[in-house]
Amino acid sequence: MTLDQATIAALAARLEEAEHKRAPLTKITDEYPHLDWDDAYAIQEAIRASKIKAGVRIAGLKCGLTSQAKMKQMNVTEPVFGFLCDYGAYPDGGEVPFDKFIAPRIEAEVAFVTHTELSGPGCHIAQVLAATEFVMPAVEILDSRYRDFKFDLISVVADNTSAAGFVTGGRARCIEELDLPTLGLVVEKNGRIVELAAAAAVLGHPATSVAMLANNLARRGQVIPAGSFIMTGGITAAIGIERGDAISVRFQDLGSVSLRFV
Ligand code: 0L1
Numbered sequence: 055m056t057l058d059q060a061t062i063a064a065l066a067a068r069l070e071e072a073e074h075k076r077a078p079l080t081k082i083t084d085e086y087p088h089l090d091w092d093d094a095y096a097i098q099e100a101i102r103a104s105k106i107k108a109g110v111r112i113a114g115l116k117c118g119l120t121s122q123a124k125m126k127q128m129n130v131t132e133p134v135f136g137f138l139c140d141y142g143a144y145p146d147g148g149e150v151p152f153d154k155f156i157a158p159r160i161e162a163e164v165a166f167v168t169h170t171e172l173s174g175p176g177c178h179i180a181q182v183l184a185a186t187e188f189v190m191p192a193v194e195i196l197d198s199r200y201r202d203f204k205f206d207l208i209s210v211v212a213d214n215t216s217a218a219g220f221v222t223g224g225r226a227r228c229i230e231e232l233d234l235p236t237l238g239l240v241v242e243k244n245g246r247i248v249e250l251a252a253a254a255a256v257l258g259h260p261a262t263s264v265a266m267l268a269n270n271l272a273r274r275g276q277v278i279p280a281g282s283f284i285m286t287g288g289i290t291a292a293i294g295i296e297r298g299d300a301i302s303v304r305f306q307d308l309g310s311v312s313l314r315f316v
Pocket residue numbers: 116117118119120124128194196197198210215216287288292
C-alpha cells in the first residue's frame with residue numbers, strides 16, 4: 055500500500071464524480087505511478103462505501119478480464135474483481151438510456167447465484183459447484199471512467215472494473231443440468247452476428263472465476279456471502295455501443311438476453 059487514507063478518499067471521490075457527471079478522467083496511475091493492487095482495491099472499497107452511504111444497494115459481485123478474448127483485447131494477463139450496483143440493473147428486453155454512460159460496451163457472461171458462503175484462500179471449482187443454486191445468462195454493460203479506455207489494470211480496479219450495468223434473462227438452470235464449458239452463445243448487434251463463443255473461454259469453466267473471486271476477497275478479509283449474484287466475466291470480447299443499438303445474446307440451454315440503447 056502506497057497511499058494514505060486521505061488520498062484514497064480523494065481518488066475515490068474523483069472517480070465517483072466522473073461516473074456521476076459522465077466526465078472521463080486520465081488514468082490515475084499517470085499521477086500516482088507507484089499505485090499497487092492494495093491501493094487499487096482500497097479505492098474501489100472507498101467508492102463502494104460511499105455508494106452504500108448514499109443509499110445504493112450492492113446487487114452482486116463481478117469478475118472481469120477472465121477470458122483470453124478480453125485479456126487480448128485489453129492487453130492484460132490477470133483477472134480483476136468488482137461489485138454491481140442496484141441502479142445498474144436493467145430488465146431483459148428493455149431499454150437502456152445511452153446518456154447514462156460515457157462510452158458503453160457490452161459483453162455476454164454466465165452469472166452464478168450461490169446458496170452457501172464461499173471463502174478463500176484455497177477456494178476451488180468443486181466448492182463453487184457445490185455452493186451454486188443456479189446459473190443464468192447475463193449481459194454486462196461496461197463503461198470506463200477513463201478517457202478513450204486508456205487505462206492499466208491498477209487504474210481499472212480502482213474504477214470498480216468499469217462496472218456500469220447488467221441485464222439478466224433467459225432461464226435459470228441448475229448447474230448439474232448443463233455442460234457449462236461447452237455451452238455456446240451467439241451475440242447479435244442490430245440483427246447481425248458479431249461474436250460467438252463457448253463458456254470454456256472463461257478460464258476453462260466459469261466456476262473457476264468464482265473461486266478466484268473468493269480467493270481474491272480473502273486477501274482483504276472478505277467472503278462471498280450465501281445468496282450472492284456473481285457475473286463471471288465476458289465470454290467474448292466487449293462490443294462497442296452507439297445510441298440505438300439493439301443487442302441480443304442467445305445462450306445454448308439458457309435462453310436469450312436482449313436490450314436496446316435509446
Ligand atoms: O468486466 C470486465 O471484463 C472488466 C473489464 C475492465 C476493463 C474494461 O473496461 O474492459
